[in-house]
Amino acid sequence: MSTLSTPQDIRPGRLDAETLATNFSDLHPALTRHEALVEADRCYFCYDAPCLNACPTGIDIPLFIRQIGADNPTGAARTILEENIFGAMCARVCPTETLCEEVCVREIAKGKPVRIGDLQRYATDHLLATATRHPFERADPTGKRIAVVGAGPAGLSCAHRLAMRGHAVTVFEAREKPGGLNEYGIAAYKATSAIAEAEVAFLLGIGGITVETGMALGRDLHLNALARDYDAVFLGMGLAGVNALAADGHDAEGSMDAVGWIANLRQTSDLASLPVGRRVVVIGGGMTAVDAAVQAKNLGAEEVTIAYRRGRDAMGASAYEQEVAATRGVHLRFNLQPLRIHAQSGLVTGISFEKTVTGSDGTLAGTGETVTIEADQIFKAIGQSFVPDGVSQEAAKLELQSGRIAVDTDRRTSMANVWAGGDCIFGGSDLTVVAVEDGKRAAESIHAVLVG
Known part of the structure; x- marks a missing residue:
């Protein structure tokens, strides 16, 4: 039972439409022609x-x-x-x-x-x-068919390069829209004007790519069948799992996954309809934590705190991202690991942390000293994990490494004619640019194998 008695205050409409539009406007306005010429010089x-x-x-x-x-x-x-x-x-x-x-x-x-x-x-x-036409043209059809699982940056990058080489590509996506992280996981103030959707439409303009949504690996698709029915398969389904918070009271109402909350925010057409707490705490140190914290502040939260278990230098979010958070009014607190989420009648009222120190060998240890922060809403941004359910039936063939798909430098897996890239592979990064390179590299490898 919590010792904090302040009632929970999570509600929509904290700010008017004009203020919300300003808060979620482009983080960096585009360069004008003159500015671009001067900068290029x-x-x-x-x-x-x-x-x-x-x-x-x-x-x-x-x-x-x-x-x-x-x-x-x-x-x-x-x-x-x-x-x-x-x-x-x-x-x-x-x-x-x-x-x-x-x-x-x-x-x-x-x-x-x-x-x-x-x-x-x-x-x-x-x-x-x-542009009135796609800048790249397809090569003559090769007659080869490739299945791509996941319509995120890795999968679509692979699909585009394969289509350009003349192959026919079918992309299977579990969600209702293609785009992956770009569509569902990027802060709204970083990707304004429906740029994610426009870029996907532009990419598909090369032709030769069919996208089927609502198709999940392990539920609607099976890897063995794809490998049998297609000349090659690329897996780019990202990370569907969310790491659990090892703290008492983690399931109290008002404690939620930051990734899912950001996805909902990105898909809403009315920001004023989104409920947000008056006092928000975000647990984590990566870009997802910063995105959740800044957007909570943009929606009208009065107090927003990022709590990270290690020091500032160990944060996954860059110094620039940290500065963005700080300038938007987010408090960054370090060396705090969550102990207990407080609740009254099942509703979040706060969270207690234990202060930590980092040893000379990099190990983290608690000091025994605790800190309690009042909060109405708590976002957990402590990382995502690969869910191997969709490849479990092929576990003997598809080798995993540290819980993700093992690949070589060409992004080939241990299973014949199956490639993978993006966050789902061992060594994968949560950067769009790295996923794009994975997809491109895998596509060139697939092309070489199929026509070589």
Whole structure:
């Protein structure tokens, strides 16, 4: 039983429509033509281009910036999309501050890198808005059929590259809409104007790709049957499981999964209808934790706290993401691990944490000292897990490593003619740009096997 007596206060309509529209407006407004030309002129066009090497998809960054400088945004977009068909979304959500921009010579020399992400958005948005036909053409049909499981960045990247090579692709998606993380998991203020849906429609414009929604592996599909009926299979179903919170009272009303809450927010047409607490606590240290916290604040929560069990430097969210949270009024507290969620009549009223210290060997230990924070609503953002139910019947053939699908450098699994990529593979990252590269690399491997 809780010692906190303040009644729970979770309700919709904390802010008016105009304020909500402002709070959820574009985090970074798009560059104008003049701004893009000026920014492109800042690039040194380095011979060894450290930015190119830092890009997981290998975009020729100096080339596309030079094309923007020559007032050719369409050509720049094609250069980007040749390597990353999700260039528009990645321009918005890719952590450029820890990838290409971090190694930019301007950053090293002057402390202010070329705004590579913003320039990429300028080019790709221009093409999406003006293109009358898909920039890439399909090769002659090969007669080969490939099944892709999962319509997220990895699956659709694989499907697009295979279609471009002349193969026929069927994409099976468990949810009602394609897009995966881009559609359901990105903060609404990072991906405005239905960009995720528009980018998927653009990608499918190449032809040769059929998408079937409401089709889940292990329920509606079975891997053995797919491997038998198709020439190749790509698995890109992401992480469907949510890590459990090992704390008393975790199932009290008002304690919820941050991933599911963000997905609901992304799909709503009326932000004012979404209930949010007056005092919100988010448990976790990754980008999902930041996205949940910032959006709770944007909806009108008065007090929002991110509580992370380790120190600031160990957070999965970058320093930039942490700064975004702080500037939006989110309190970041560190070295706190959850002990107990307090509730009155089954409703969340607060949460107690134990303070922690990190040993010289990196192990985490509790100090015995506790802290209690009053809260109406608690979001758990402590990671997701791969659910192997859909491949369990093939467990003897499909090797897992640390609970995820084991693959080689070409993203081939231990099962013949089955590839995998994205978050569901061992070593997978929760970055869109990495998933895109997985899908592209697997597609080229599949193509080589089928036609070689």
